Every structure is written in C-alpha cells, then in structure tokens.
Amino acid sequence: MTTNQTFALPANDPFGKATNGKLGMWLLIIVDGLSFAGLLIAGVALRVSSETWPAVGEILNIPLTAFNTFLLICTSFTMVMALNSIQKGDQTGLKRFLILTMSGGLVFLGIQVYEYTHFITNDPVFIPSTSIYAGIFYVTTCFHGLHVLSGVIYIACILRMAGLGAYSANNWDHVEILGLFWHFVDLVWILVFTVIYLI
C-alpha cells in the first residue's frame, strides 16, 4: 500500500481554481441560506393567514434599523477592502480593515440589543409571546444576530492570525473565505430588513 499519494484535480475541474475551503464555505452559505429562507417563508405564510398585522413602523423603529442596514453595508465594503489590501501585500491595510469590520459588527449588535431592550422594557411590552408577529421578529432577527456574533468572533480569529503575519500577497485564502461568510450575513440582512421591517 502506498502512502503520501497526491490526487490532482482534472484539468476541466467544474469549480475552477476554488480551494476546498472556499467550496466548503459556499456549501455552508447555501445550507444557511435555505435555513433563513425557511424562517422567512414561514413568516410570510403566517402573515398572510393572520387577520391582524401591525402597520410598517408601528412597532419597529425603521430609521434606526435602516441605519443598521447601512452600517452592515459599510462593513461589507471594509471586508472587501481587507481582502483587496492583502492581495496587494498590505498587512497594515488588512488589519485596519478587519478591525473596522469587526467594530461595525459590534455596533450592529449593540443597536440590536438596544432595540430588544427597548421592546422588553417598554409599556406595553413587545416580547416573543406577545403575538405571532413578535415571535417571527425575534426568531429571525436573533438568528441573524447570532450569525453576526459568529462573524465577529471569526474576524477576531483571522485578525489574530494576521497579527502573527500568517497572510501575504500569495496566501489570502482564509481572508477570502471569511469575507464570503461576512458578505452572506450582510446579504441575508438585506432580505430580513425588507421582509420583517418594511413589508
């Protein structure tokens, strides 16, 4: 039996030059996207079958969440700039943009916690058991918030590796994979914001 065998990919590989890690992240994105789709479709079905539903902005703070959406878009920009920097070999730029992205994610979470606190302490309270609408709101936004938290922790790990000089102009695969996850979190929020807050 031979060991240390290498398996070359066929020349016409359907996934091109994508690494296994990158394909794994795309797969996670598809599966996670379907999870979000399940939540949103269930929300839409419950809404259509419900006789009463609050008007847009009656309970939820649209301007504040629109700002949060804008903030998440900005973090997508800083994340892509982090990748752009390391592709040019700029280590300082990579760290700076990763810190900015992480900070944006933390502010996003802070605003979400403020929103929840306001709803829970306000009179009348707006908690998951208040109505079907409240249940859909909390389940979907909390599920997304946990993704943002995971993303922030993920960025912190990559930032630590960047601090150790692990990445260079020829080695930025991990940063690209992190970027895919972060952009997905932004992409999903666009749909959550539209379906839960605006429609």
Next chain:
Amino acid sequence: MNDPKSIYVKNAFYLAVLTILEVGVTYLSISQTGQIVLLLAFASTKMMLVAWIYMHLRYETKILKRILFIPIPAGILYTIALMYDIPFRWVI
C-alpha cells in the same frame, strides 16, 4: 479578481442609495402590492450587488453559479404553494 477600489466604493454607494429608496417606498401612497413589488425588486438588486461584486461571484465557474441560483426559484415556488394552501386551513 483584484478589482480596483473604485468598484467597491461605487457598489457601497449604490447599496446605500437603494436602502434609502427602500425606506422611501414605505412612505409612498401606493397600493400594498405595488410597495411589496418595489421593495422585493430593490432587495433583490441589493443582494445581487453584494453577491456579484463583494463576494466575487462573477469570477466563479458556471456550475457554482447554477448551484447557488437553482434553490431561489424553488423557494419562490414553495412560497406560492403555501399561499394557495392558506385558504384551506380551516377546511379539515
């Protein structure tokens, strides 16, 4: 796939403008169906911009793009099927 910075800046600008337009649509005095169509159109455009420019989907192979896009019509069909089911929920 090392795009110039200007592409990313422009994309962020378009996304911000579309977000403002989305919020603006909720203040328009048009039918609810019209609002939903506009909001979903803006949201779809924003999602495509994020995937295409920031996630560099345009550089991926055709098969990966197909794998990503095929579940979308399936989800839409599922939603429509659920809508048709709703009027019958009290029949049993």
